[in-house]
Amino acid sequence: MQKNQLYKGSLSTIVLKLLNDKGKMYGYQITREVEKITTGELVITEGALYPTLHKLEAKGLLSVEIKTVNNRPRKYYFLTENGKRETVNLLNEMKTFIQHMDVLLNPKLA
Amino acid sequence: MQKNQLYKGSLSTIVLKLLNDKGKMYGYQITREVEKITTGELVITEGALYPTLHKLEAKGLLSVEIKTVNNRPRKYYFLTENGKRETVNLLNEMKTFIQHMDVLLNPKLA
DNA sequence: TTCACATACCCAAGTTTCTTAGGTATATAT
DNA sequence: ATATATACCTAAGAAACTTGGGTATGTGAA
Numbered sequence: 001m002q003k004n005q006l007y008k009g010s011l012s013t014i015v016l017k018l019l020n021d022k023g024k025m026y027g028y029q030i031t032r033e034v035e036k037i038t039t040g041e042l043v044i045t046e047g048a049l050y051p052t053l054h055k056l057e058a059k060g061l062l063s064v065e066i067k068t069v070n071n072r073p074r075k076y077y078f079l080t081e082n083g084k085r086e087t088v089n090l091l092n093e094m095k096t097f098i099q100h101m102d103v104l105l106n107p108k109l110a
Numbered sequence: 111m112q113k114n115q116l117y118k119g120s121l122s123t124i125v126l127k128l129l130n131d132k133g134k135m136y137g138y139q140i141t142r143e144v145e146k147i148t149t150g151e152l153v154i155t156e157g158a159l160y161p162t163l164h165k166l167e168a169k170g171l172l173s174v175e176i177k178t179v180n181n182r183p184r185k186y187y188f189l190t191e192n193g194k195r196e197t198v199n200l201l202n203e204m205k206t207f208i209q210h211m212d213v214l215l216n217p218k219l220a
Numbered sequence: 221t222t223c224a225c226a227t228a229c230c231c232a233a234g235t236t237t238c239t240t241a242g243g244t245a246t247a248t249a250t
Numbered sequence: 251a252t253a254t255a256t257a258c259c260t261a262a263g264a265a266a267c268t269t270g271g272g273t274a275t276g277t278g279a280a
């Protein structure tokens with residue numbers, strides 16, 4: 001999703017958090033929304049997103065609902081109960097990760 | 111370095127920043143230092159660290175100096191001029207990454 | 221003295237996550 | 251007609267790890 005390797009591993013967390021806040025979203029909408037929120041700086045490629053959505057569904061964290069809009073099918077994803085619990089876990093892990101980075105990269109002098 | 115996928119991609123940044131602050135360090139010492147700083151929470155495996163040190167050296171970001179201490183060889187790594195420049199870049203990328211995560215995971219209400 | 225543990229280096233096979241580069245198809249604006 | 255936006259998808263390869271080894275010395279405890 002970037003030249004930068006740091007984003008590796010954060011995609012599931014981003015997707016789950018978005019669905020947690022918005023309720024239901026479809027894949028293409030997620031890519032648009034992330035670009036909008038980050039003012040175009042973070043672009044999620046479809047080659048990364050769709051396999052991730054399928055993986056989260058296979059794990060039982062997401063469910064799907066297909067709707068046809070403008071003669072095109074849309075797959076709306078939403079969190080299952082397990083998905084809601086896992087979202088909390090992943091957000092905590094992200095918080096811990098950032099704290100660790102802060103300690104390592106901004107050491108207290110003396 | 112963790113169960114968690116988030117740390118993937120951050121190892122080079124951590125190593126370069128440590129060397130930037132400490133001057134010279136050897137591999138084993140880096141693993142000890144990171145554990146110490148994070149009070150045991152972040153453990154860098156040797157299977158991850160040594161290939162990373164070799165990669166950074168191959169890229170011209172690190173140089174090596176071998177010393178024998180207690181009848182065992184130690185390989186002290188230190189930043190080259192390019193390494194110093196790249197450290198600044200990677201620290202900025204980490205800062206940007208954390209800002210993006212903040213915007214995505216802690217959206218302003220309304 | 222033997223046995224574990226810390227120190228100190230290393231590699232190879234496998235996994236996960238992503239990038240790159242495609243493919244299909246409809247609607248709309250130029 | 252042609253490009254762009256919308257909307258889904260996959261497969262091959264790259265990168266960064268984990269896991270599980272290997273070698274070897276020094277030290278402390280049973």
